[in-house]
Amino acid sequence: MTTGELERQRPRLGPVRRSKARLYGWIAVAIWALLLAGVFIVGDHLKKIGLATEDDLPPLHASTRLLTWQIVPTACLGAALAAVLPSLTQRLSWRRLLPASWIAAVLWTVALAMTDGLDAIHRPLDAPTEYPVGIAAIQADGPAQWLRTFTERLGGYTxxxxxxxxxxxxxxxxxxxxxxxxxxxxxxxIIAAGTSAIVAIAITVRHIAGETLARRALPFLILAPLTLWIATSMDAFFLGVGAWATALTAIASKRTNLPAAAGAGLLLGTLPYLSYGLLSLLAVPLAVVVLTRPSRRVLTVLLCCAAIVPLAFTAGGFWWPDGVAATHETYLISRGSAQRSYTYFVIANFAVLALQIGPATAHALPTMFSRRSPLTWLVGAALAGVVALDVSGVTRGEVERIWIPYAAWIVLATAAHAPPARRWLAAQAALTLAIQALVLSPW
Structure with a gap:
């Protein structure tokens, strides 16, 4: 039975329940707006009295600016996408829809970045604090020696x-x-991997909740404000890896596809070795496993392949727990994030997440959690991962990049909006453009 048939058989909401759903949605939007206003006001006060370090515009690791004519072409593209995407996602065949969505996501991402100039796409990676600076050490020592001594030399890296x-x-x-x-x-x-996550998330939704909800979510995934940090933050690459690992898990589980299970396992095994903060992202593919109940063969292949990357790094001389301990030690003695206020950022980090998912997601969350939908599991798993990281205190600021792999899954709540939902899409695009025009981010 298709998702459409299931929805037709589901009792329609009566006037009272529809009214309550709208009310709760607008209450959520009001809370969303108050949270954002509150943390920026408090952050500005803390900065003035010298208690919020590192950031010019807390809770964002950014500064203020004003773009004028530079934003106009991108604003035109955003308006066109908000107008066209609802129709395209409903009319195109599934095989054509996925590459079309990817192309739209790439265009929107690149257009946003290029409002800062032609070199804005790669400029973030040119910073002396970024990963490419570390390539010289690998070239000097060789990858094997560099990996063996990675933990003990950690303090000397960028x-x-x-x-x-x-x-x-x-x-x-x-x-x-x-x-x-x-x-x-x-x-x-990074941009190719990050934008391809939209396709992977849509595939996941189609396998566990049906094509109808996947089509509904796609326009919101493309225009979500989190797109601002896809070009160029390495966390966008992490988003892509995590999304495809989850999509392959869904394919393997629903179709008993062992090659897909092997691919899912390999990608899942890489997540903790890409970022320590991705360990809690495993809650999302775990939710897929709970929903789909894969066969023992699929689980066996998935788990065995998931062990390959950890075993390879361990054999190469990198012990993951030692890496966590060493990173935490350098974090505590640095003059950066560890000096930020835990009390402020434990709340402010959620405000940054709110900024990334936008008002359309905030409005849809009460409806999503009031229904018994498989998407509730995915959204809830991503939220649980964010809460775990936030409460741990290791994510004090700069979460506009750290939340990227999680925020995209939370945006799935927007599937609760009945198409075409152009006003909500326009609100998402308008917020994205406003942030780009007013905020200068290093990513």
């Missing part, structure tokens, strides 16, 4: 290298070794 496991830097070194030199190629890889 901010992002020492704040993460070795895999992201190794990946960029491997890209460089293939002859694709320079941060432009690295940026292209």
């Amino acid at each position: 901010t992002h290298v020492r704040g993460h496991p070795p895999l992201p830097t190794l990946m960029l070194w491997a890209l460089d070794e293939t002859g694709l030199h320079g941060t432009a190629w690295s940026s292209a890889l």
Whole structure:
């Protein structure tokens, strides 16, 4: 039975229940707006009295600016996408819809970044704190020696290298070794992987909740404000890896597809070695497993392949728990995030998440959680991962990049909006454009 048939058989909401759903949605939007206003006001006060360090515009690791004519072409593209996407996502065949959505996501992402100039796509990776600076150490020592001594030499590396496991830097070194030199190629890889997550998330939704909800969610995934940090933050690449790992898990579970299970396992095994903060993202594919109940063969292949990357890194001399401990030690003695106020950022981090998912998601969340939908599991799992990281205190600020792999799954709540929902899409695009015009981010 298709999702459409199920929805037709489901009792329609009466006037009272529809009225309550609208009311709760607008209450959620009001809370969303008050949260954002409150944390920016408090953040500005803390900055003035010297208690909020590192940031010019807390809770964002950014500063204020004003774009005028530079934003106009991108605003026209955003208006066109908000107008066209609802029709396209309902009319195109599934096979055509996925590449079309990917192309739309790439265009929107690149257009937003290029409001800051032609080099804005790769400029973030040119910073002296970023991963590409670490490539020189691998070239000097060789990858095997570099990996064996990674933990003991951690304090001498750049901010992002020492704040993460070795895999992201190794990946960029491997890209460089293939002859694709320079941060432009690295940026292209990150943007391609990050935007492809939209396709992977849609595939996941189609397998566990049906094509109807996947089509509803796609326009909101493309225009979500989190797109601002896809070009160019390495966390966008993490989003892509996590999304495809989850999509392959769904395919393997629903179709008893062992090659897909192997691919899912390999990608899932890489997540903790891309970022320590991705461990809690495993809650999302776990939710897929709970919903789909895969066969023992699929689970066996998935788990065995998930062990390959951890075993390879351990054999190479990198012990993951030691990496966590060493990173935490450098974090505590640094003059950066550890000095930020835990009390402020434990709340402010949620405000940044609210900014990334936009008002359309906030409005849809009460409806999503009031229904018994498989999407509730995915949204809830991503939210649980955010809460775990936030409460731990290791994510004090700069979460506009850290939340990227989680925020995209929370945006799935927008599938509760009945198409075409152009006003909500326009609100998402308008918020995205406003942030880009008023906020200068290093990513």
